[in-house]
Amino acid sequence: MAPYALSFLTFVIVPVGVALVLAFMQFDLTARDQIQYVGVRNFDDALKDAYFWQAFRATFAFVVLMVPSIVVTALAMAFGLNAMTTGRNTVRALLFLPGMFNVAVAGILWQWFYNGQFGLFNFALKHLGLPPQPWLSDRDFAMPSIVVMSLWWGLGGTSVILLAALQQIPRAILEAAVLDGAGHRALLHRITLPLLRPVLLFIVVTNTIGAFQVFGQPFLLTRGGPELATRGVVQYIYETAFNNYRMGYGAAMSWLLFAVIAVFALVQYRFLRRSAH
Amino acid sequence: MTKLGRNLVTGLMFLVAFLFVSPVGLMLVTSFKPESEVLNPESVIPRVWTLFNYRHVLGWAEEAPFGRWLLNSFFVSSSVTLLVVALASMAAFGITRVKAPGGGAFLGVVVASMMVPGQLFLVPLYLMLSRLHWLDTPAALIVPATAGGFGVFMLTQFMRSVPEAIEEAALLDGCSWLGVFLHVSLPLCAPAIATLGIFTFIGSWNDFLGPLVFMDSVRNYTLPVGIALYQTSYYTEYGLTLATSVLATTPLILVFMAYQRQIVESMASTGLKD
Numbered sequence: 001m002a003p004y005a006l007s008f009l010t011f012v013i014v015p016v017g018v019a020l021v022l023a024f025m026q027f028d029l030t031a032r033d034q035i036q037y038v039g040v041r042n043f044d045d046a047l048k049d050a051y052f053w054q055a056f057r058a059t060f061a062f063v064v065l066m067v068p069s070i071v072v073t074a075l076a077m078a079f080g081l082n083a084m085t086t087g088r089n090t091v092r093a094l095l096f097l098p099g100m101f102n103v104a105v106a107g108i109l110w111q112w113f114y115n116g117q118f119g120l121f122n123f124a125l126k127h128l129g130l131p132p133q134p135w136l137s138d139r140d141f142a143m144p145s146i147v148v149m150s151l152w153w154g155l156g157g158t159s160v161i162l163l164a165a166l167q168q169i170p171r172a173i174l175e176a177a178v179l180d181g182a183g184h185r186a187l188l189h190r191i192t193l194p195l196l197r198p199v200l201l202f203i204v205v206t207n208t209i210g211a212f213q214v215f216g217q218p219f220l221l222t223r224g225g226p227e228l229a230t231r232g233v234v235q236y237i238y239e240t241a242f243n244n245y246r247m248g249y250g251a252a253m254s255w256l257l258f259a260v261i262a263v264f265a266l267v268q269y270r271f272l273r274r275s276a277h
Numbered sequence: 278m279t280k281l282g283r284n285l286v287t288g289l290m291f292l293v294a295f296l297f298v299s300p301v302g303l304m305l306v307t308s309f310k311p312e313s314e315v316l317n318p319e320s321v322i323p324r325v326w327t328l329f330n331y332r333h334v335l336g337w338a339e340e341a342p343f344g345r346w347l348l349n350s351f352f353v354s355s356s357v358t359l360l361v362v363a364l365a366s367m368a369a370f371g372i373t374r375v376k377a378p379g380g381g382a383f384l385g386v387v388v389a390s391m392m393v394p395g396q397l398f399l400v401p402l403y404l405m406l407s408r409l410h411w412l413d414t415p416a417a418l419i420v421p422a423t424a425g426g427f428g429v430f431m432l433t434q435f436m437r438s439v440p441e442a443i444e445e446a447a448l449l450d451g452c453s454w455l456g457v458f459l460h461v462s463l464p465l466c467a468p469a470i471a472t473l474g475i476f477t478f479i480g481s482w483n484d485f486l487g488p489l490v491f492m493d494s495v496r497n498y499t500l501p502v503g504i505a506l507y508q509t510s511y512y513t514e515y516g517l518t519l520a521t522s523v524l525a526t527t528p529l530i531l532v533f534m535a536y537q538r539q540i541v542e543s544m545a546s547t548g549l550k551d
Contacts, residue, residue, distance in 0.1 A: 018401035164545035
């Protein structure tokens with residue numbers, strides 16, 4: 001246990017402590033020996049920083065689009081897989097495959113699809129006699145495009161988890177309900193969905209936590225553009241800390257994001273738990 | 278559902294699966310096209326098959342040492358996997374078998390730490406690694422990665438589900454704790470260790486933010502960061518970037534095909550535990 005405990009202490013506990021201290025410091029790597037206690041000024045600055053709010057709106061837009069669409073499509077995939085008469089494991093593996101890709105590879109691939117001039121999607125549209133679309137270059141189009149790519153990338157894992165939960169529902173319960181005259185709808189609403197609720201809760205919470213931390217997909221597809229419309233909080237933290245070397249400010253914003261994530265996770269947990277009864 | 282309905286759904290699901298993998302197929306065939314055909318595709322299947330893109334990519338020496346990135350990625354991912362498996366199995370053994378005092382409380386802290394989002398560690402780790410003079414070295418990607426709680430959590434769960442009787446018998450027969458660990462517990466945990474190893478390798482191979490922040494010089498990049506940053510320079514030369522993507526993905530696809538069942542099923546069970 002000792003070697004792991006040492007590693008855990010050094011690279012988990014200490015960094016959290018450092019991050020906590022840093023959040024109350026002004027520490028700019030560009031200016032020499034400029035480390036100085038500033039109290040809550042970093043947090044104060046963040047709340048007054050228009051770029052921070054803009055980044056927050058972008059992240060929030062991603063969360064709001066991504067979480068419901070992945071939960072609903074994954075649920076549909078799980079039901080579809082469960083009803084399959086043959087080839088279930090093959091289809092399951094194929095749906096899972098994109099998730100094995102690095103975000104860089106997925107990003108390159110989809111940037112090629114979305115490219116305005118040479119992209120595959122616009123090429124297909126042209127062949128169909130339709131006008132090309134500004135998939136990534138329009139403020140309103142960019143985030144939904146990023147969500148579609150993220151769905152392709154992340155759907156498999158979520159579907160597989162839901163399928164496993166679906167297969168765990170005892171057949172006897174479903175058969176008993178059918179004998180009692182329950183129709184398809186009643187079966188779904190009264191039995192299947194309530195029994196899936198714990199797993200759905202898990203899916204919603206983990207996907208929300210993940211979506212709030214989105215970085216790779218917009219960073220690679222749009223670099224946060226157009227006009228910063230897709231620059232999320234993590235990218236703003238990354239740029240603040242590692243392009244502008246404002247470490248204290250970056251750390252403070254990390255804590256703010258963490259706080260928001262924690263609040264959302266707790267609220268979802270409470271809400272979805274309670275509505276189970 | 279009726280038999281007909283089920284068959285329709287089956288067909289539909291195959292169609293969906295085809296749509297899901299078609300980007301991968303497109304990537305593969307397009308990487309064998311000359312650039313003119315990439316930009317103006319008249320058919321999915323290349324009219325002219327060429328290895329030009331691959332030869333060009335593998336020939337990149339100074340500005341984009343692709344082979345070097347591949348080696349870096351292999352070195353980092355294998356080291357992380359070995360260390361994580363070693364440290365996590367020792368820790369799980371200490372907690373569940375030796376029952377080291379405070380083990381349970383420690384596990385609680387470890388599990389709680391898994392809730393902290395990774396981005397929070399970025400800035401402090403960067404500063405610590407810079408103090409250690411580890412920035413821009415493989416150590417920056419390897420050593421901190423061993424601290425993750427997932428492996429310890431997973432292996433303690435697994436070891437708790439395995440009866441201790443065999444280990445107790447070995448102890449009574451005069452075997453040392455070390456002997457029990459090496460000759461009894463590790464073989465018993467082989468399936469869980471294999472799963473942990475696969476997940477760790479994939480996670481490390483696909484890590485993007487870590488190497489992006491901690492690595493500085495081009496020759497020290499891992500594959501994902503290398504190809505992502507070079508995508509910027511070869512922006513519109515899709516043939517080249519697609520060839521790099523194929524090369525970067527092939528090792529993982531091979532791992533996936535070999536361990537497909539294990540990977541998918543351990544993923545599936547993550548939602549069932551709580």
